[in-house]
Every structure is written in C-alpha cells, then in structure tokens.
Amino acid sequence: MKKLLAAVLAGTMISACGASVMAEGDVLVMATNAEFPPYEYHEGDEIVGIDAEVAALIAEELGMTLEIEDMAFDSVLAAVQSGKADIAMAGITVTEERKMTVNFTDPYTTATQMIIVAEDSDIATPDDLAGKTIGVQLGTTGDIYVEDVEDATIERYNKGFEAVQALLQGKVDAVVIDGEPAKVFVEQNEGIKLVDEAFTEEEYAIAIAKDNEELLEKVNTALNTLKENGKFDEVVAKYIGDGEAEEAETETETEA
Ligand code: ARG
Numbered sequence: 696m697k698k699l700l701a702a703v704l705a706g707t708m709i710s711a712c713g714a715s716v717m718a719e720g721d722v723l724v725m726a727t728n729a730e731f732p733p734y735e736y737h738e739g740d741e742i743v744g745i746d747a748e749v750a751a752l753i754a755e756e757l758g759m760t761l762e763i764e765d766m767a768f769d770s771v772l773a774a775v776q777s778g779k780a781d782i783a784m785a786g787i788t789v790t791e792e793r794k795m796t797v798n799f800t801d802p803y804t805t806a807t808q809m810i811i812v813a814e815d816s817d818i819a820t821p822d823d824l825a826g827k828t829i830g831v832q833l834g835t836t837g838d839i840y841v842e843d844v845e846d847a848t849i850e851r852y853n854k855g856f857e858a859v860q861a862l863l864q865g866k867v868d869a870v871v872i873d874g875e876p877a878k879v880f881v882e883q884n885e886g887i888k889l890v891d892e893a894f895t896e897e898e899y900a901i902a903i904a905k906d907n908e909e910l911l912e913k914v915n916t917a918l919n920t921l922k923e924n925g926k927f928d929e930v931v932a933k934y935i936g937d938g939e940a941e942e943a944e945t946e947t948e949t950e951a
Pocket residue numbers: 727728729730731735768785786787788789832834835836837873
C-alpha cells in the first residue's frame with residue numbers, strides 16, 4: 696500500500712514537472728481527519744485510504760502535488776474556509792447546513808450511518824435507540840442526527856475508534872458512525888455487531904472554499920475523468936469489498 700501511494704505521488708511529481716507551464720511545487724493541500732478507515736487512516740507514518748489516494752489522483756490531474764494535513768474532524772471545513780487547506784476530503788457528508796459555509800463537489804460516494812452494538816444487545820432497529828446512551832465522533836453527521844433520538848444521552852469522542860472502545864467497555868449502549876468505518880471496527884473487534892437497518896443515508900463530497908469556484912470546477916472535472924477512466928473504482932476496490940483479494944494484493948505489493 697505504502698509503495699503504491701509512493702508511486703502515485705511520484706507520478707504526480709513527474710506530471711507536474713512535465714507540464715512546463717506549471718509552476719514547480721504547485722501544492723494541493725487537503726484537510727482530513729485520518730481516523731476513518733477505509734477512507735483515511737494512518738499506516739505507519741503515512742496516511743492512506745480511499746480519500747487519500749483519490750485526492751492524489753485529483754492532484755495529478757491538476758498537475759499538482761498533494762499534501763495532507765491531518766486534524767480534528769470538526770476543523771476540516773474551517774480549514775478550507777480560512778484558506779489553510781484547498782480542499783477538505785474526509786468522508787464528509789453533504790448537508791444543507793454545511794452548504795452554507797463551503798461549496799461541495801459532485802458527490803463521489805453514497806454512504807450510511809450505521810449502528811454498532813454489543814453482540815447481546817437488545818437494540819435491533821434504529822427505533823430501539825430511544826432512551827439509550829449513544830457514542831459518536833464529535834461534529835459528524837452521526838453526532839448531529841442522534842440529537843433527534845428521544846431521551847438519548849450522547850457521548851462525543853474525538854475519534855470514531857474511541858466511541859467504539861467506549862462500547863467495548865460498556866460505557867455506551869451503541870455507536871452511530873458511517874457504514875464503512877463501522878464495518879472495519881466490527882471486523883477488528885470481538886463482541887460487537889452491526890444493526891442491519893441503516894440509521895440514515897447520505898452522500899460524500901469534497902469541500903472547497905465558497906470563493907474558490909475555479910478550483911471547484913477543476914476538481915469536478917478531475918473527479919469525472921477518474922470515474923470515467925476507471926481509476927476511481929480501482930482505488931475503491933482496493934479498500935472495500937472482498938477482504939481476501941485485498942489481503943492477497945497487499946502481500947504481493949510488500950513482496951515486490
Ligand atoms: N460522514 C460523516 C460526516 O460528514 C463523518 C465523517 C468523519 N470523517 C473522518 N475523517 N473522521 O460528518
């Protein structure tokens with residue numbers, strides 16, 4: 696995985712140098728919160744995942760080099776608003792409220808909020824959350840939407856995994872978090888499971904500052920290209936889906 700990302704980055708650099716009109720060292724800064732597998736997470740000292748790799752490909756399309764800034768999730772939108780970052784890509788759900796502060800690209804993924812519970816839990820549907828203690832990651836749509844659950848107590852954590860740890864320790868009755876990270880956390884930990892029915896359905900998009908329409912257009916074009924030429928799907932397939940194929944692939948890469 697590491698090698699592959701390095702190759703992607705090297706490719707980005709080559710194309711940046713190749714286009715002589717491009718000022719050398721044109722950098723696309725991406726704000727993210729790398730606590731969110733399989734979209735962005737730490738692997739050794741690298742940040743990998745679907746968003747990290749797609750962003751590197753977008754940068755390549757734009758003749759730029761990607762630089763990732765890791766921060767708390769509830770800071771990523773502010774980072775693009777203030778110009779600290781050019782784009783925010785962090786499995787960010789498009790919401791009407793967020794649209795008032797940033798522009799969103801075309802959505803690149805449909806997603807869900809799912810409920811994780813202990814294996815022996817009596818919570819079997821979203822309705823059963825009423826009156827329960829629910830763990831969420833601070834500032835996420837999970838956090839926002841559980842506020843509508845009747846009589847629920849909300850425990851907010853900086854990282855999604857911390858909410859899962861609280862569940863494992865019996866400190867919360869359930870965790871509401873995005874579906875793909877939920878699957879990863881359930882796979883990695885004994886004694887917890889997913890509730891079948893999703894809590895919500897949503898869409899992920901890349902956030903860009905309101906006053907940067909030019910970049911919005913460029914990123915949308917790049918996204919479109921990557922969807923059409925299959926590179927986007929290749930990245931997704933590497934991280935989501937058949938676990939065995941994924942492992943086999945990782946092994947070959949490390950050996951190579
Ligand atoms: N999709 C959710 C939201 O937009 C959660 C995203 C969390 N992402 C992260 N990288 N921690 O609020």
